[in-house]
Amino acid sequence: MPHAAVPRPAFPSRTTAAVAARATDLSKVYGQGETQVVALDAVSVDFRQAQFTAIMGPSGSGKSTLMHCMAGLDAISGGSARIGDVELTGLKDKKLTQLRRDKIGFIFQAFNLLPTLTALENITLPMDIAGRRVDQEWVGRVVETVGLSGRLSHRPAQLSGGQQQRVAVARALAAQPEIIFADEPTGNLDSRSGAEVLGFLRESVRAMDQTVVMVTHDPVAAAYADRVVFLADGRIVDELAEPTADSVLDRMRRFETAGRTS
Ligand SMILES: Nc1ncnc2c1ncn2[C@@H]1O[C@H](COP(=O)(O)OP(=O)(O)OP(=O)(O)O)[C@@H](O)[C@H]1O
Ligand SMILES: [Mg+2]
Numbered sequence: 094m095p096h097a098a099v100p101r102p103a104f105p106s107r108t109t110a111a112v113a114a115r116a117t118d119l120s121k122v123y124g125q126g127e128t129q130v131v132a133l134d135a136v137s138v139d140f141r142q143a144q145f146t147a148i149m150g151p152s153g154s155g156k157s158t159l160m161h162c163m164a165g166l167d168a169i170s171g172g173s174a175r176i177g178d179v180e181l182t183g184l185k186d187k188k189l190t191q192l193r194r195d196k197i198g199f200i201f202q203a204f205n206l207l208p209t210l211t212a213l214e215n216i217t218l219p220m221d222i223a224g225r226r227v228d229q230e231w232v233g234r235v236v237e238t239v240g241l242s243g244r245l246s247h248r249p250a251q252l253s254g255g256q257q258q259r260v261a262v263a264r265a266l267a268a269q270p271e272i273i274f275a276d277e278p279t280g281n282l283d284s285r286s287g288a289e290v291l292g293f294l295r296e297s298v299r300a301m302d303q304t305v306v307m308v309t310h311d312p313v314a315a316a317y318a319d320r321v322v323f324l325a326d327g328r329i330v331d332e333l334a335e336p337t338a339d340s341v342l343d344r345m346r347r348f349e350t351a352g353r354t355s
Contacts, residue, residue, distance in 0.1 A: 114174075114271075122170040138322060147336070160306065208249050219267075287314065312338045
């Protein structure tokens with residue numbers, strides 16, 4: 094399609110940008126009776142398009158549960174979870190699978206690469222499975238941006254941890270999902286590889302209008318985001334815009350103090 098003459102619309106303003114995903118009074122309860130755990134307690138949050146959000150909070154506060162519920166990997170107990178305009182609850186299995194495949198990228202802490210496939214085959218696998226045409230130009234751009242151009246024919250065992258995670262990031266981006274959820278994507282990486290992956294995620298938001306939601310424990314990692322949402326006991330307890338490592342750390346310290354005195 095010849096579209097070179099049509100100028101791309103300007104960046105959506107960060108205040109009016111469309112909502113890529115939205116939780117409204119989202120609840121998630123595991124188990125029953127005595128063993129019941131309220132993992133999410135009426136969480137309401139918007140993830141706007143072309144925004145990079147970090148999710149932080151103590152272990153067990155519900156971060157992974159929130160990501161899984163929003164990505165349609167886990168059923169919710171109450172409220173609503175939407176991707177774009179689509180309500181996840183009530184979707185038939187087939188439609189949910191399609192939505193996950195076409196609109197959502199998920200980066201797991203353990204890269205989940207297939208060992209027998211090369212880096213490039215891993216990156217295009219979701220599209221190959223879906224029978225979707227691979228947009229070579231886009232994949233080329235993604236591969237170049239993550240700095241994997243010289244490693245495409247390597248298998249995961251021949252790549253460093255940072256390179257493997259970059260393959261996982263490229264795989265999530267290659268299919269051009271509406272939103273990427275990343276659950277501690279740098280948890281297993283040394284600081285240099287971690288910085289590469291974070292820099293790339295941020296770049297994908299700036300340059301490609303990607304929407305990214307990332308769980309992290311690390312204030313330095315959170316500082317790559319546009320905004321930090323803090324969870325505690327399954328609730329959103331605070332939010333921080335334009336975070337720096339210092340401002341995040343400061344906020345975390347305040348929670349600890351509040352927790353001790355209550
Ligand atoms: N499948 C499950 N069955 C029962 N309880 C669960 C299940 N998954 C999570 N939980 C509970 O729900 C709560 C939230 O767990 P979640 O994994 O979302 O925490 P998290 O914030 O991601 O923690 P971490 O930082 O340790 O990864 C915890 O109390 C946990 O024990
Ligand atoms: Mg978790």
